[in-house]
Structure formats: C-alpha cells, structure tokens
Amino acid sequence: MVIVFGTKPAILACAAVTGPLEKRSVFKSYFDTIMDDERFQENTNEKGQMVLVQEACQVLMKKADVKNLDIDYFLSGDLVNQMTPTSFAARELAVSFIGLFAACATAVSSLIIAGLLTELGASNFAIAGASSHHNATERQFRYPVDYGAQKPATAQWTVTAAGFALVGKYHEGMPYMAAATVGKVIDYGQDNPFHMGAAMAPAAYSTITTHLKKRNQKISDYDVIFTGDLGKIGLKLLKAMFAEDGIKSEELNILRDGGEEYFGEDTRFQAGASGAGCSASVFYSYVDLQMRTGRYKKVLLVATGALLSPLSYQQGETIPCIAHAVELTV
Amino acid sequence: MIYSFIFAFIVGGLICVIGQLLMDVGKLTPAHTLSLLVVAGSILGGLGLYEYLIDFAGAGATVPITSFGNSLTGGAIAEAEKHGWIGVLTGMFEVTSSGISAAIVFGFIGALLFKPKGTID
Amino acid sequence: MNEQRYQTIEQQISPKPPIGMNMLKAFLVGGIICAIGQAISYFYIIFFDFTEQTAGNPTVATIIFIAMLLTGFGLYRKLGQFAGAGSAVPVSGFGNAVISASIEHRTEGFVLGVGSSMFKLAGSVILFGVVSAFFVALIKLILVTIGVVSW
Incomplete structure (x- = not known):
C-alpha cells in the first residue's frame, strides 16, 4: 500500500542516544549523546531502556525547542515483552501515546503514522521512533548475556540505542515525507534466528519494488536507499535479488544498510548490528543530517523487522518479516 | 602420570569435537547437543563401556557432560542391584549429586556477586 | 523471485x-x-x-x-x-x-x-540424563531378571 503525502509532513528535528558500546560505531559522531553506563544507572536493563527513551525524547525536544506539552503524539515501540520500556517512558513524558510493534521496522512504521496524523491535521508535533537495548533483547530473544554459546558469522548484534524524529507541518528547508509504503508480511521460509538478515531481505525487496513500481521510480532516482538492519549478509542478499532483476552493480551501490555499516569491519559483531534502535539511530542522526546539509536530496528509508518471538521459534515456526518504507525529500 | 594428562586431553577433546559436529553439521542448538551427549553417556554407562573410558582417560571422560549420564545410570543400576525396581528411581542421584549441587550453590552465589554484562571485549 | x-x-x-x-x-x-x-x-x-x-x-x-x-x-x-x-x-x-x-x-x-x-538452559540436560538413566537401568533390570545378562 503506497501513501502519497499531499501536505508534505516535515521532519523538524532528530535525536539519537546510545549506550556505551555504540561509541565503536562508525556513526558515533552523529549521535547526540553516548551514555557511559549500559544500564543508565538503573538496576534493571528494562528500566535502563526506559531512561534511554526518555533521554532521547528530552534531547529531541531541546533541539526543536518544544516542551512536552506541545507534543500531540508519541509513537514508538521496542522489543521487550509488551514494550514496557517505551510505555514507562511515555508515563514520564505524559503525552498521548500509541505503542507500536513492528520489531525493528518500528522506526519507520511510527514515522508513517506520525506523517498521517500530521496530514490529517490532528497533530502539530509528533515524536516517532524506536529503541532497543542489547542486554534486554538478548535475554528476551536468545540466551542470558553471560552464556557461552557460539554465535555464527550470520548473527547480528542488537544495539543499545534510541532514535526519534519530531514530525510536524511542512517547513521550508526541512526534509519532508513525500510518500510511504506500508509493507506486507513476507515469509520465505527462513527459520534461523541467528540469520535474521536472510529472513528480512525478501521483505525489504518486496517493499522497495512495490514502492518504486507504484511511484514510477527507479533505484537511481534516489541518492540513497537505506535499509535498517539487514546486516552484512542480508544486504548482499538484497543486492543479489535486485541483480537477478537486471539491476546494474553501480545502481546497487545506492543500496546501503545501517546494520551493515554500524560497527564497520569489526568481526566480533559478526554480521553487523541489528535492533529497533539500529535503524532508528542511523536514520534519525546520520541520514537526517546528510539531508539537512544537502548531501542527499531524495532518500528511501526502509526499516525491516523480523516478527518472531522466542515462543514462535521454539514451536518451530518460520520467521515472517516486514519492511516499511518512507520516501524523504528536501 | 604425564600420560594420564595426554589421554585426558585427547579423549576430552574428542568428545568436544563430537559436540561441535552436532552443532555445526547437525545444526543443533547447544541445549539439544548437550541433551544428546547426556543420553549417549547414559547408554554407554548402561552397556558398561563408559567405565573403561574413565579408566583410560580419567578426567577426559569424567569432565565432559557425557559422564553425567553415565553416573546417573551407574547410580540407578547400583541401587537396582540392591533393591530391585525401587532402586531404579532412588539410586539415580547417588553418584552425581556433586555436579548439580555445585551448580545450584554457585549459581546462587554468582547471582549475589555478579551483574550481567553486555560488553564485547 | x-x-x-x-x-x-x-x-x-x-x-x-x-x-x-x-x-x-x-x-x-x-x-x-x-x-x-x-x-x-x-x-x-x-x-x-x-x-x-x-x-x-x-x-x-x-x-x-x-x-x-x-x-x-x-x-x-x-x-x-x-x-x-x-x-x-x-x-x-x-x-x-x-x-x-x-x-x-x-x-x-x-x-x-x-x-x-x-x-x-541446563534443565533439559538434567531431564534427559535422568529419563535416559531411568530407562537404561530399567532395561538392564529386566534383562537381569529374565536372565539374559548379569549385574
């Protein structure tokens, strides 16, 4: 489903806050705050993530010079059971809140909804974004963090990061949403939770091709098409799928991935970064700044999410995935 | 004495290689792999073969998780010999209590002392 | 595709x-x-x-x-x-x-x-260890009882 925004909802400001390990990220100079305690001085991971979300929202409101009373909607989600970190952060924020779950695609699904609310005239300022916390996610989806299991080269590292965007009415010189595609759930039968890139790549492919087709565009119409957290192998797979369609390799270089680049070539992170905070902290810091400085004029942000739970995996289900895309122009 | 170290090293290492093959080639999770090895140790114990391995390799056979299955079976069989049917149930933990009790006690102490850390280095 | x-x-x-x-x-x-x-x-x-x-x-x-x-x-x-x-x-x-x-x-x-x-994580090891020990010992007991093998 492709949405075309008539009123051009703008991204007024962006903020990204991360945990201490993320100072190894190649994007670190774009992050607003890098905290130096992985639990953010709290006694549980989940409370730490709540502080992470609050801090990112505070930074965002400060940058845009707005108060929480000015915010009409807070749209966000995370990966923890029932999304308590985000909901608890919303309790402190005290604004109208809709919790959203699209796994790591929440960074863009929230942005699309914020754009629609703005388009409707229902919102002047909406905060959209997502967050993830490494330790909280590990224990939720995999093993206790100190368990000595060998991760394969296809595994990805969930980042501790939050990224948020302030969405408002069209504003001269600000990046705005031209169109968006709400993805379909795609399942190509992948079932390895240590190989999420392979599960998510078909969803990204499906959403990107739908968007381009409905908008009558080519890949080369964009300065960059940024996927969220496919990782090193997932991005290769996505490019391989486009290569099968006869897309030339120089055009494939327009495709970039946040998770693939996040930690550079550090092999200790295996196939790269992942998590709802991965796409959010890359999109709402690095990509946003590149648009504001005019390096990119037209960008397609595609956040991908693996819609599994530990339960569904243990019950032998495959991993359905989703990708949401938003077309930004400046 | 030096040979006992070498035999322990080789036999223990080989049991781990079997585990690695189960994980890499058999695509099993660590939990499946360890469960399978315990069952294998238990069957070898029942056949009376694991004893030979312990005599030959010492810690090379008692340290891998297979020995857990072997000693559970050993305990059950020893009690069954003395008390018949009832012994199968009652004898099981007679020999192996140390691994489980140590894990429980040190797990508790570990929870008191440490916090989980998500660092990479 | x-x-x-x-x-x-x-x-x-x-x-x-x-x-x-x-x-x-x-x-x-x-x-x-x-x-x-x-x-x-x-x-x-x-x-x-x-x-x-x-x-x-x-x-x-x-x-x-x-x-x-x-x-x-x-x-x-x-x-x-x-x-x-x-x-x-x-x-x-x-x-x-x-x-x-x-x-x-x-x-x-x-x-x-x-x-x-x-x-x-470790519970499955105990489960399968105990259950397999039970059945192995039981089989051995049966075999001994019918006189196929001795202790």
Missing part, C-alpha cells in the same frame, strides 16, 4: 561455519579443560584422602566454581564464542548455563527470578 530461487541464493551467499577450524578449537579447549580437570583430581588424591574413583565429585565441583568466576567476569562468553562445544560440553559449560541464567534473572528476585529460571 520465488521462495525456492531465494533459498538457492541464500545458500550460496551465506557463509558456512568453518567446520574444520571449529573442530580444532573445540578439541584444543575441550582437551585443555579436561587436562585441568585431571590436574585438579590429582590435587584431591594427593592432598586429601580421595581415590581415583571418588576424586571425580570434588573435581566437578571445583570446575563449576571456576566456571562461576569466569561467567561472572564475562569471560566464559568469550571462551564460548572461541571454543564452541569445547567449552559447552565439559561440565563447566553446564555450570555456565546454570550460573549465567541465575545472574541474568537476579533482577526478578531470588525466588521468582533465580529460583525459577536457574535451570532454563
């Missing part, structure tokens, strides 16, 4: 586990842990009144104690990433499974967290 074609591409592009290297690392680390175990059991035989047969119990307990320290300081995870089965198969890996789960679930308290989640 259909699902089958994608799976073919996925198989080609995804890196395979370096099985030879993983086996070598598992062999070395697993072997070293067992050799350390051998040294610990000699320690108990020489300095305490344990015999070759009974030294196994304190040896296992000592190895699990060492595993607790390594787990708590975050080193067992790194060892596990390097060694794979080499550090998972020795009883220290069983200890690591119990202890890491205990540390992780400390935030839910000692009763609801540590108490109920301690055997989250």
